[in-house]
Amino acid sequence: MAETGGATAYGAALAGGGFDFYRFARQPQTIVRVLSWVFALVVFACITTEGYVNSATSAEAKCVFNQSNSACQYAVGVGVIAFLACIGFLMLDVYVPFMSNAQERKYTVMADLGFSGVWTFLWFVCFCVLASQWAHTHDIRAIPEDAARATIAFSFFSIATWGILTYFALGRFRRGVDDVSIPTYTEPAPDLHTPYPPTYAPTTYTPTTYTYPSNMPESQKQPPFTSNLPPQGDTSYLPPKY
Secondary structure (H helix, E strand, O other): OOOOOOOEEOOEEOOOOOOOHHHHHOOHHHHHHHHHHHHHHHHHHHHHHHOEEEOOOOOOEEEOOOOOHHHHHHHHHHHHHHHHHHHHHHHHHHHHHHOOOHHHHHHHHHHHHHHHHHHHHHHHHHHHHHHHHHHOOOOOOOOOHHHHHHHHHHHHHHHHHHHHHHHHHHHHHHHOOOOOOOOOOOOOOOOOOOOOOOOOOOOOOOOOOOOOOOOOOHHHOOOOOOOOOOOOOOOOOOOOOO
């Protein structure tokens, strides 16, 4: 399941954001994977502890499912591998947010997708085999019926949980890195109607006006900043002699 609240790649936050255990534990993918781990544990534990009994005519222990040892061995094999796989993928789910390489995340999601899809099918086969063999079991004396029914029930539950994990992995694989937003600089389009850039606003020049009192003589009225230097063409000026 994808995380929300930021940019992600293959359903996990970008590297460098840290690990939040409580957020990770509340994710639907984590919850379903833990349930798959529990269901697998129940299946192979029920068979290894109470799945073999001695018949009245033989001292050799036989499988409770119509004395088909292959059915019990198949269920134990699928359950043990699923149990170990859930632990491994849980560790990968923790490690994926620390992967900075998107290609590594892609391979991890592909492995999760492929394994979950295959194990969904294998759990379906396991359920069908156990249910069929239990239906053909007529002599149920000295057989722990609760353990046998629990094995069949949790095999069926495992089909649902592994199917959900396949759906989550497929969603992460399809999203890929599409939801990664990379900030880029875009040059703004020039505005042809304004002579100046948008950030520059020229100020209006207001010339200073000088006013004189009305009673001031005309001889005292001089324009400001008037130069008293003689003109350059005046030849009457002679330098002093020393």
